[in-house]
Amino acid sequence: MAFLELKSLNAFYGKAQALHDVSLHVKPGEIIAIVGANGAGKSTLLDSVMGMTTTTGDILMEGKSINQLSTAEIVQSGVGYAPERFNLFPYMSVRDNLLVGAYTSRESIESNLAIVHKLFPKLKERQHQETSTQSGGERQMVSLGRALMTSPRLLLVDEPTIGLAPKVCGEIAVALKRMCDELGATIVITEQNANFAMTLASRLYVLESGVVKAEGTVDELRGDARLTEAYFGA
Numbered sequence: 001m002a003f004l005e006l007k008s009l010n011a012f013y014g015k016a017q018a019l020h021d022v023s024l025h026v027k028p029g030e031i032i033a034i035v036g037a038n039g040a041g042k043s044t045l046l047d048s049v050m051g052m053t054t055t056t057g058d059i060l061m062e063g064k065s066i067n068q069l070s071t072a073e074i075v076q077s078g079v080g081y082a083p084e085r086f087n088l089f090p091y092m093s094v095r096d097n098l099l100v101g102a103y104t105s106r107e108s109i110e111s112n113l114a115i116v117h118k119l120f121p122k123l124k125e126r127q128h129q130e131t132s133t134q135s136g137g138e139r140q141m142v143s144l145g146r147a148l149m150t151s152p153r154l155l156l157v158d159e160p161t162i163g164l165a166p167k168v169c170g171e172i173a174v175a176l177k178r179m180c181d182e183l184g185a186t187i188v189i190t191e192q193n194a195n196f197a198m199t200l201a202s203r204l205y206v207l208e209s210g211v212v213k214a215e216g217t218v219d220e221l222r223g224d225a226r227l228t229e230a231y232f233g234a
């Protein structure tokens with residue numbers, strides 16, 4: 001059974017429709033990527049799983065519909081979200097930003113902090129630093145760490161590499177892979193950077209103007225024109 005399944009999902013902002021008939025699935029323990037250009041609907045898709053948009057269609061976690069649940073209930077049922085960058089509290093410390101994520105924690109806060117510090121030792125060293133003074137890569141680590149503070153079984157990460165140098169992208173990839181391998185998390189990332197997505201994910205969905213234009217394994221989609229079209233335009 002799929003860990004997460006979207007069935008004919010439509011999402012709306014008022015009368016404007018941002019997702020059209022999107023169907024996808026994520027197997028337990030899998031990392032998948034949603035790839036698409038600016039405005040494709042990537043953030044809307046993740047927001048919709050979190051119950052933060054108006055939708056029709058179905059969202060199932062382990063076969064059970066979650067689209068009637070509140071965002072807090074969705075978090076409590078084991079979904080963590082690292083939204084687009086710069087969603088941290090800039091004038092609070094690294095540690096306090098992590099603790100904000102622990103508000104609905106399903107496990108002990110200290111054990112979750114230990115897990116985050118093991119994955120990102122720098123966040124322990126810099127626990128008293130204000131996030132406003134951190135580099136983009138360090139902030140992305142706080143954002144991922146904060147999402148982990150709820151002990152998610154499913155982790156949604158919006159554009160983990162946006163604006164980051166290749167070396168830092170590599171560090172983020174390693175951390176996400178460890179979250180999957182060591183913590184058993186199932187992971188959905190969104191990306192504009194198709195190359196990064198292909199190094200990390202086992203399968204990709206190409207999103208364009210709110211529509212899934214292509215899907216497949218990395219090997220199936222390598223060199224596929226629809227992948228480049230989604231980014232550069234037809």
Ligand SMILES: Nc1ncnc2c1ncn2[C@@H]1O[C@H](COP(=O)(O)OP(=O)(O)OP(=O)(O)O)[C@@H](O)[C@H]1O
Nearest residue numbers: 013016018036037038039040041042043044045192
């Ligand atoms: N709060 C909102 N109100 C109205 N329209 C919105 C809202 N958020 C997003 N949209 C619209 O929905 C569409 C999809 O936006 P979304 O932010 O999901 O794209 P994205 O793929 O995440 O883009 P980016 O790569 O720039 O983050 C766009 O046309 C956008 O203008």
Ligand SMILES: [Mg+2]
Nearest residue numbers: 042043044084
């Ligand atoms: Mg976005």
